[in-house]
Amino acid sequence: MSGLYAGRTAVVATMHGKEKAIGPSFCSRLGMTTLVPEMFDTDLLGTFTGEIPRFGSMEDAVIAKARAAIRITGHALSIASEGSYGPHPQIPFIAAGIELMVFVDDERGIVIKESLIDEAPVFAHVTARDGEDISAFLAQVGFPDHALIASPNKPGLIRPRFHKGLNTKGALTAAMASSCAESTDGRVLVQTDMRAHMNPTRMQALEKLAGRLVERIACTCPSCRSPGFGVVGVEKGLPCEYCGGPSVLVRQDILGCVNCAHKETRARKDGMTTAEQRFCTECNP
Ligand SMILES: [Zn+2]
Ligand SMILES: [Zn+2]
Structure with missing residues (x-):
């Protein structure tokens, strides 16, 4: 700690x-x-x-x-x-x-x-008519553990009403019906509630x-002791195992501080020091 x-x-x-x-x-x-x-x-x-x-x-x-x-x-x-x-x-x-x-x-x-x-992620949507069977979609998104939002598919000029946090079959059915009635194409848009x-x-x-x-x-900065020292970027060009030329793979991580300009580089965490030839920009341009 x-x-x-x-x-x-x-x-x-x-x-x-x-x-x-x-x-x-x-x-x-x-x-x-x-x-x-x-x-x-x-x-x-x-x-x-x-x-x-x-x-x-x-x-x-x-x-x-x-x-x-x-x-x-x-x-x-x-x-x-x-x-x-x-x-x-x-x-x-x-x-x-x-x-x-x-x-x-x-x-x-x-x-x-x-x-x-x-x-x-559980992130998906479907459109449907009133009373249409969307049970496959419901299974896919893990309803009712994952709640849904219903709104008119084509709201027209009125500001669409979003029925949020729908997590019972009854609430969903009612929201689908009223959304269909308010939509110019008679369809409802049902989407996962991402809150x-x-x-x-x-x-x-x-x-x-x-x-x-x-x-x-x-993790504290070795230079100014500020908290928040960590990876801020990567440097590519891990040497090719065949010719030693630069590959497209990451050679090392770049660590930086949120408070001062101190930077350090660190070898790959996985210990890999060479890249397969297929990643080489010299052998395999
Ligand atoms: Zn090479
Ligand atoms: Zn620092």
Whole structure:
């Protein structure tokens, strides 16, 4: 356990139960307590369904959220996270999620961030007519453990109504019927509710991410002793096993500090020192 933050309290900027995923790591690894501000409406900072657009980049949004919690509570330490779900950045037709989590320390004036790509999120949607059988979709998304959102598929001019947090068959059926009635094409859009407390798979991803974030916080800079020293980038060009030329694989990690300009390089964690010839830019251009 790192003593830097032992006994300190951090506010978790959430109203979606994320403290359940975040709190345990901060407690066991750093000896911290977490608390949730009362009446903290994170939806004002942007919603998944896009009724309220997020401002700036994902990183801007998550830091703004953490700072809002600091302003409201007067605590100097805060944790916030943001998720973004859509097509996988590298693999077509696969859904993926990017989760970003930050720890803001206003006393030291630092922001420590960590991110994670969720390769197997429960994130999907379907459109249907009133009364249509969507049981295959429901099985696929793990309903009712994972809740759903229903809204008119083609809302027309009226502002669409989003029925959120649907986790019973009855509520879903009623929301589907009223959404179909309000849609110009008579269809409903049913999608997974990605708010953390509605999506246990996302909650697991946040738990994993919190574990990584506390490790980064616990690591101090060899130069200025600030917490939050860790990998900030990679250097490619792992030598080819055949000709020694640069390959497309990562040669070493670049570690950096959130407080000073100190940088270090570190050999690959897996101990690999050469690349197979097929990754070589000289032998296999
Ligand atoms: Zn080569
Ligand atoms: Zn430093």
